[in-house]
Amino acid sequence: MSLLSKEIAEQVKQELADLAGPVRLVMFTQEFECEYCAETRQLVEEVATLSGQLTAEVYNFVTDKEKAEELGIDKIPAIAVIGAEDHGVRFYGIPSGYEFTSLLYAVRTVAAGKPELSAEGMQALAELSEPVHMQVFITPTCPYCSSAVALAHQMAVASPMVRADMVEAMEFPHLAVKYQVMGVPRTVINETVHIEGAAPEPMVLEKLREALESAGAQA
């Protein structure tokens, strides 16, 4: 039984009709599939059929360990959205509910290879000299979360120093506890800095600088 209704599938087809380039949905699961691993794999396979530019690749987290390490995958289910380049755009947990839009948006942005950020934002990101890891904790029923995920993914596409993950809190409760996530969206930057809520671009950039400064690096 398909996950996407005929109606949604049609709409997705239209949305992806003008993709700027090929995109690979590289998905990691395992044999004894975890909570939403099977559904995430099915989703990726279904979405890949809706555009000639999309391909789904499914790997086993355990037996394809090298591939997982190559792409920096440390938990499953995981989707790496990769275009001509790997910009570090990841989804951990199933991108359902409002995050489905985030998945499509990531596909379009990665296909184009061009982010939609302000000139100041692009400038600030170009000046980053240390790596930045953004983890955006969400739940699928949170309406504001997809804006936070989208912005983080934009920044990942904009800068080779930035990688950004959507992390679905319900599937990774140990991470929710580790990062004290009690409200979503909550963005964790380089383990140390947190942002509550869907903050606008200038505020997120401020927080990136804060994270790098607190580690003693120049931003």
Next chain:
Amino acid sequence: MLDFKLTQHQQEEPPREMVEQKEDQIYDLIVVGGAPAGLTAAIYAGRAVLKTLVLVGPLAGGQVATTALVENFPGFPEGIAGAELAQRMQSQAERFGTQIVMESANEVDFSTSPFTVRTRSETYRGRTVIIATGATPRRLGVPGEAEFFGRGVSTCATCDGFFYTGKRVVVVGGGDSAIDEGLFLTKFAREVVVVHRRDQLRATRVYQERAFANPKIHFVWDSVVEEVLGEQTVTGVRVRNVKTGETSVIEVDGMFVYVGMRPGTKLFAGQVELDEQGYIVTDQRQHTSVPGVFAAGDVQNPDFRQIVVAAASGAVAAIEADRFLAEQAHTT
């Protein structure tokens, strides 16, 4: 968990039938706010063939977007998910050629016509404006509330309810939101303690009955929260009984605040007349103190705060904007 929504949260390509707008072009109507009032106004304006722009902000729907289930909007006997209702309103507005921008206004100038509305990336000008910026949740303003906001204190049960699975939470308030969201929280929490400053709820009777019948919900009457306690996380709230003056601590893992709304009018202070509580003053036809500027929805009506009322006022505002433009055209 396994439903897949197609919503818009970023600026998309304008849909067909759209007139390409350049910065020096002037809209017939700019709607500030993309929730039921603003989107209904846009539907009516679009059908009146007015060149219309709606500044939605990060997410369409306002308070509706975070409402799990809407059961009292006419036409939906099974109820409809708030976010879905908001999306449908937005799609309907777009169908009639409205331009939607997913940004918020951060500055306005109504001192000259055409009026100016700015976002962080663009400046727009319009011959008429409808203010439909709604309202945001009031905070209690007690110690600990700001400190723990987002990690133990919340105003959005649909967003954060999950994190209190198996835990005990306080809901502050006695109206529809408090009780409706309190009931929603029982899906996750093991206990919901409703703290209300009176001995009677204001909520709709249907909600009251459901709440009283729910074994997970308990009530602490005649009480207000004085402080939110905790170290790394919230461990409790101190409440005071307003009749006896007695204080006590309720041990909880989180607090949800539903004590009313604040109108989104900071932007408009000094531009249009506001009442003492900050709501926009309008007449029965949604006119503000500035000719050509109208207001609709909760931002100008704290008395009813219903989706259908907001939608109605949005329609009226759009019709009045259209009439205003027609009159202007005749007199020039």
